[in-house]
Amino acid sequence: MSMGVLLLLNACAPQPQPQPHANRPRVLATFTVLADLADQVACGQLQVESITKIGAEIHSYEITPSDLRRASGARMILENGLGLELWTRRFTAGLGNIPRVSLSDGITPLPIEGQPGSGKVNPHAWMSPKAAIHYVARIRDAFMVLDPPHATTYQRCAAAYSRQLIRLDHELASQLAALPPRRRLLVTCEGAFSYLARDYGLDEAWLWPVNGEREVTPQRMRHLIATVRERQVPAVFCESTVDSRAMQRVAAETGARLAGTFHVDSLSPAEGPAPTYLELMRHNIATLRSGLLGPRERKGGVE
Numbered sequence: 001m002s003m004g005v006l007l008l009l010n011a012c013a014p015q016p017q018p019q020p021h022a023n024r025p026r027v028l029a030t031f032t033v034l035a036d037l038a039d040q041v042a043c044g045q046l047q048v049e050s051i052t053k054i055g056a057e058i059h060s061y062e063i064t065p066s067d068l069r070r071a072s073g074a075r076m077i078l079e080n081g082l083g084l085e086l087w088t089r090r091f092t093a094g095l096g097n098i099p100r101v102s103l104s105d106g107i108t109p110l111p112i113e114g115q116p117g118s119g120k121v122n123p124h125a126w127m128s129p130k131a132a133i134h135y136v137a138r139i140r141d142a143f144m145v146l147d148p149p150h151a152t153t154y155q156r157c158a159a160a161y162s163r164q165l166i167r168l169d170h171e172l173a174s175q176l177a178a179l180p181p182r183r184r185l186l187v188t189c190e191g192a193f194s195y196l197a198r199d200y201g202l203d204e205a206w207l208w209p210v211n212g213e214r215e216v217t218p219q220r221m222r223h224l225i226a227t228v229r230e231r232q233v234p235a236v237f238c239e240s241t242v243d244s245r246a247m248q249r250v251a252a253e254t255g256a257r258l259a260g261t262f263h264v265d266s267l268s269p270a271e272g273p274a275p276t277y278l279e280l281m282r283h284n285i286a287t288l289r290s291g292l293l294g295p296r297e298r299k300g301g302v303e
């Protein structure tokens with residue numbers, strides 16, 4: 001039987017209904033972005049929760065007693081890996097042999113720019129839709145082991161969501177193709193966009209490499225101001241989980257404008273601009289285009 005026929009039969013077959021909330025195995029993700037990816041794969045068969053709340057700073061998160069109480073009875077923890085959530089070692093110490101799944105395993109990490117050979121890697125792989133497809137496959141495989149009776153559901157839902165991520169990748173490529181060479185510099189507070197910059201041919205400049213190292217040294221500040229002036233960058237940006245005052249200084253000293261807020265480490269509330277991963281990525285790219293392109297250029301590109 002051909003693969004196309006199998007897919008058609010699977011699509012037409014009765015789909016399992018979500019289990020009652022109390023009966024679903026509970027899975028914890030370390031932060032809201034990963035929880036959203038996992039929820040798309042779970043399709044109602046698992047109770048997926050984020051350990052950290054919306055808006056939390058995840059690099060140096062401080063575990064609370066309520067976090068530990070909520071973790072009791074959880075069946076699996078999904079984490080990003082790449083050194084991002086070192087606090088999970090303390091979190092899981094008293095939870096027994098609960099499986100921990102690192103979603104970035106198998107991805108070739110990018111070194112932090114300017115620190116080659118240091119052993120430090122950029123943990124923000126999920127900011128690439130291509131890498132997010134890898135995350136979804138890791139989640140699918142973990143859920144199939146955790147809950148074999150619903151393996152087919154996890155396969156089907158992961159495949160459907162991966163198709164959305166492929167469309168997102170094509171959409172972002174089209175959006176960013178409108179940026180002329182002189183405008184292809186992404187200036188942010190945190191160096192969180194290395195994977196996205198690699199995928200879509202952007203340059204990157206930042207005040208600090210990761211939010212766990214938020215000290216803005218005089219040397220970093222001078223270097224970024226000089227870069228923005230030299231490249232005549234019209235807009236700079238900051239992330240939703242950090243203080244933007246240092247970037248406000250860059251804007252004031254260069255004539256660039258602080259043109260918006262990116263969401264990286266956290267989704268927004270439901271009424272905000274980034275309540276899901278797909279909307280987070282679209283919001284970031286729309287904010288970037290709006291800042292780096294003039295009105296006439298924006299009209300000429302793909303909206």
